[in-house]
Amino acid sequence: MSRFQVVSGKGGTGKTTVAAALALALATEGKRTLLVEVEGRQGIAQLFETESLPYEERKIAVAPGGGEVYALAIDAERALLDYLQMFYKLGSAGRALKKLGAIDFATTIAPGVRDVLLTGKACEAVRRKDKQNQYVYDYVIMDAPPTGRITRFLNVNDEVAGLARIGPIHNQAQAVMRVLKSPETAVHLVTLLEEMPVQETADGIAELRDAELPVGRIIVNMVRPHLLDEDALRTAAGGRRKEIAKALTRAGVTGAAGLVRPLVEQAAEHAQRVELEREQRAVLADLELPGYELPLIGEGMDPAGLYDLATEFRKQGVGEGVGQGVGA
């Protein structure tokens, strides 16, 4: 698998959860992964139920088999100050720049600089090696901006390289672009089996491809258990209600007669949803990309749920055959 795993998805599809589960799954059995967030939402801290993440790589979880997950909330302003310090030994002058509003300008107003800094920091972590010339992180997983903005976010380096035609930002932008467009990177899109997220996924893939960014997998999240098939349902609707009421009574349910109608109606809604999901699966199948599927965690997401999802990822082959390019 690619060493830089970028996870995007429409709002509400659970991309932060998926990114975290992927980081856990890839860390399994002694690996070390870095999970980064770039939108300042502290979503990772909330998910792992820890305090807010500082601008510092910090271990937040241990994976099954002894692996480690580190996390980092990248802050554009700090990244810029670090960068200036590193290259220009600015020291207190950095603070003066901040006071003047120059840092604010560079990180929020100047088109793209913010994104360059964010992707730049992540790419630095991907390429970082220790004294033994080993990669510090086996994988870097990014909880990226949503599908509607992902191509622009990743591709902004191209734009900046054009806008700032010389200088370190230009060079930085080009270096980042080389990583992002290489097989070292895979951009995954998280979706639900619903029409709008699926449509957005299809659009997002087309945009990524136009920008020559490496599309990874489609990750279908929150897949509901399939509890009742349609034949059984038709039978239920077809008039076995009296029998069902009796069966309910036999099973120890009181007042069964009044429950049959709502239960059958719920089943009908379920069937309708299953049918819609089937249609969306067909749309996704047409995209001809490999995928993963993660189940709905009915009780809501907590750290235990994350481990369940990580296990699910492992079952579907995540982390196997490192370097052999399993899918993406």
Added chain:
Amino acid sequence: MTQRTDAATAAKTAATSGPDTAGSPASAPTLDTDALLDDPDIRIVVCCGSGGVGKTTTAAALGVRAAERGRKVVVLTIDPARRLAQSMGIDSLDNIPRRVPGIEGEGAGELHAMMLDMKRTFDEIVEAHADGERARAILENPFYQSLSAGFAGTQEYMAMEKLGQLRARNEWDLIIVDTPPSRSALDFLDAPKRLGSFLDGKFIKLLMAPAKMGGRAGMKFLNVGMSMMTGTLGKLLGGQFLRDVQTFVAAMDTMFGGFRTRADATYRLLQAPGTAFLVVATPEQDALREAAYFVERLASEEMPLAGLVLNRVHGSDAARLSAEQALAAAENLEGGGIVDQTTGKAGLRDPADRSADSPQAAPAPGSVPDTTPDATPDNSEREDAEDREPTAGRAPDTPGTASVEELTAGLLRLHAERMQVVAREQRTRDRFTALHPEVAVTEVAALPGDVHDLEGLRAVGDRLATGSVPAGAA
């Protein structure tokens, strides 16, 4: 001020038709969206919330409903899904309000819809405030082109700009605004200020200094801070980039007061009594956490919150049967030794088997239980099934059909799943209500599918108005 309070109070107290929430441990007041839409003093409704909660659909549904209740409405969407634009009968929304056909009913008003084109909106401001030569210099500047095509914040700024323009035209009774899919739901409040203060700030003034001097004076006239700064930025961004910025800033010079003033004016418009905010959320942790931040932020900015739209809420008419009871009953049925495991159509199936289902096995959406297309042996008694005994001779475990035990167990497991969802949603929502008991809430029951047409938007509008979700979720 008093008027705003009145509007908010009216929306809360007029809400007696909602579901009875008295039994709920933490019951919020009910939001009456119709009272809000009918109130002639309300001229702007802003729908905000985190991504993926159905903001745009809510805005469109409110637009349809308000129009059909007689108001002349324009809906300003930011980035609608294609299907949603189509649901309003418009294939491609653009930067000009278009009339939506099909608004019906006695005394119906009008619905117009548009989609924000941020570059176009920015260009229009430039063209309106600069003469030909200067406008062209700005429009052709590479820095401007990047800025207007979408730096973090342009969309938010332009959305508020467009809102100000629509309001100033005074052509509509009611403007319903969707907010941009930002990093955070709060961005659209902050971005205009940020851009405004940037354009008005020290930094810009310093940047403008050399350009104003036409470059002839050189660096010796500037203070040390300035030369260090342009020097550093020049190194960092490249000299050309900085020159582009300086040229842009110089060309925009005359407009700066304008931008800042406009940002302030829009901000005041949002605080005005004729504005109402609706926070949209799904009953999920993340969405409600964002919603809570938003409620607090609006309060601190003295912006008038009408209430919370809780979208895609699940309920059950069989709520008195708990998840645990349903699962226990399902196990009783399955463990009874009467389950026919040899049939190929068991009630419980593995997801992997799904692909084996032939397409025609699926009932048409919404067809059950009234119009099941297939003729089962029991078809004849579909209508009055509850009144009659099953046909003699049909054993519960007839081969080829799921046994009634399997079937019932399946129904019970499905119900258990539903009740778990209901309970989880209730917990997240109770947490919100505990934090903000004053916020009026309307619930919108989850639709099984997406909205495709005006009819679908009407259905959402009905649910918004009645706030009705089957028992168990209220």
